[in-house]
Amino acid sequence: xxxxxxxxxxxxxxxxxxxxxxxxxxxxxxxxxxxxxxxxxxxxxxxxxxxxxxxxxxxxxxxxxxxxxxxxxxxxxxxxxxxxxxxxxxxxxxxxxxxxxxxxxxxxxxxxxxxxxxxxxxxxxxxxxxxxxxxxxxxxxxxxxxxxxxxxxxxxxxxxxxxxxxxxx
Numbered sequence: 001x002x003x004x005x006x007x008x009x010x011x012x013x014x015x016x017x018x019x020x021x022x023x024x025x026x027x028x029x030x031x032x033x034x035x036x037x038x039x040x041x042x043x044x045x046x047x048x049x050x051x052x053x054x055x056x057x058x059x060x061x062x063x064x065x066x067x068x069x070x071x072x073x074x075x076x077x078x079x080x081x082x083x084x085x086x087x088x089x090x091x092x093x094x095x096x097x098x099x100x101x102x103x104x105x106x107x108x109x110x111x112x113x114x115x116x117x118x119x120x121x122x123x124x125x126x127x128x129x130x131x132x133x134x135x136x137x138x139x140x141x142x143x144x145x146x147x148x149x150x151x152x153x154x155x156x157x158x159x160x161x162x163x164x165x166x167x168x169x
Contacts, residue, residue, distance in 0.1 A: 005106065007113045010062030010074065017064065017071045018053055018097065019044040025099045036160075037131040037138070056096045063113060065106035073106025074099055077114055085129055085153060085164055093118040095128035111145045115169045124168055129153070132163035139163050 010018070022043040030040050043049045056062075056076045065073035075098040080087055082096070095114055100106035118126045128147060130138045139149065147165035155162055 004068060005109055006066050007109060008064050008066065010064040012057055014062060014064055015054060015057055018057065018074045019050065021071060021074050021099045024101060028102050034134050036133045053097060060096060063110060065100065065110050067104060072101040072104040073110050075110045075114060077117060081127065081129065084156060088125055088127060090125060091123045092125040092127055093121065093123050095126065107141065108145055118169045125166060126169050127164060127166045129162050129164045132161040
């Protein structure tokens with residue numbers, strides 16, 4: 001039986017599903033011994049993280065990838081980066097809260113959707129930031145999806161290695 005991936009506009013009603021996707025992604029990372037990105041505490045149990053998800057979903061454009069009606073990925077687009085990254089100095093769309101079930105293809109599908117939405121908005125710059133530690137697999141994932149490294153940064157704890165990437169669309 002063939003599965004069909006659909007990407008639909010999300011909203012605040014999807015916050016529980018978004019948190020479940022992040023909990024599942026974090027669980028997978030922990031199973032791989034990769035705790036540097038998000039630690040080991042499920043997102044849904046951390047009030048600060050829940051508040052961050054609620055804020056981005058409310059102010060941005062959340063998107064949900066579904067396979068046969070089951071959420072397998074999410075991302076939210078906004079017009080600006082988080083406070084820890086300088087704005088681009090030109091109109092941009094920024095990817096926040098990307099999480100996908102490992103192996104589902106939803107991450108790449110959501111990024112392709114973000115490219116289309118950015119073009120549709122008449123904007124030519126799409127940016128994202130991510131964890132750049134461990135084996136660099138996340139940075140490599142974005143590069144494989146057409147993004148180029150721009151600037152590195154360190155998270156507010158002074159230890160979390162981050163990377164901003166950009167793509168002209």
